[in-house]
Amino acid sequence: MKVLSYIVLAAFFGILVRAIVELPPRGDVSSPVHQQTNATGTPVAGAYYIQNAYRDTRTPNMVTVILGDYRSFDTLGETIVVLAGGVACFFILNTRRRKP
């Protein structure tokens, strides 16, 4: 059983190494995510964010704009996950049954 788990781990490690080796180089302007439109002709979201992030919000940090404005629903979910972790710890660890 132990040998089997090592084999599985080695297989996943091989997949990981293979995937990393095949990554496009950083800053490669010809890679698909850096195009204005992708292969099917639809516009790529990243190009819109780069061009319009400062103009839409007057916030120089593009990452904050994407996390807080364009993708704020995702950030809401992350915040709820953090709160759910705290509430779960409360119900697991609280042996004296303090009122929440």
Add this chain to the structure above:
Amino acid sequence: MNGSPDRDQRDPCLDESLKEPTDSIIVDIASRVITPFILLIGLYVFFHGHYSPGGGFQGGVLLAAGILLLRLSLGVAVSQAIMPTRMTLRLAAGGVLVFLGTGLAAVFLGGNFLDYHYLPLPGLSPEYLRYYGILLIEVGVTATVMLTLVAIYDELLGC
């Protein structure tokens, strides 16, 4: 969990000595001096998230580190003054409600969910409405992250 008697009579605290103040005067003084700076850097990271790496999650972790340093060095009883144990999870839920309330305010005023353009802040152009909308939800994220970390520490101590 349900009403087993020996479980209720057992002392729920994992280790009482973790809740006591420290004996070392060096640790005591040093933590009192360092904590305001940690809290200040936490606030800086939070407010500077618009201009540099940072924001709600990172700033919240730093603020929690400041409070937990006081919990560790001064003991749980003394450090209740900076953040009462019974308020931690309630205020963390309040942070999520600030976030949700920002989104729902935009919905009730005619926009989409979390569309800060419709927030009722007078005298601001749409760009700056979005600027302050981002700041508003980061307040909620910061409160939730900071107080959840403090709450988990307090629950581990069983107080």
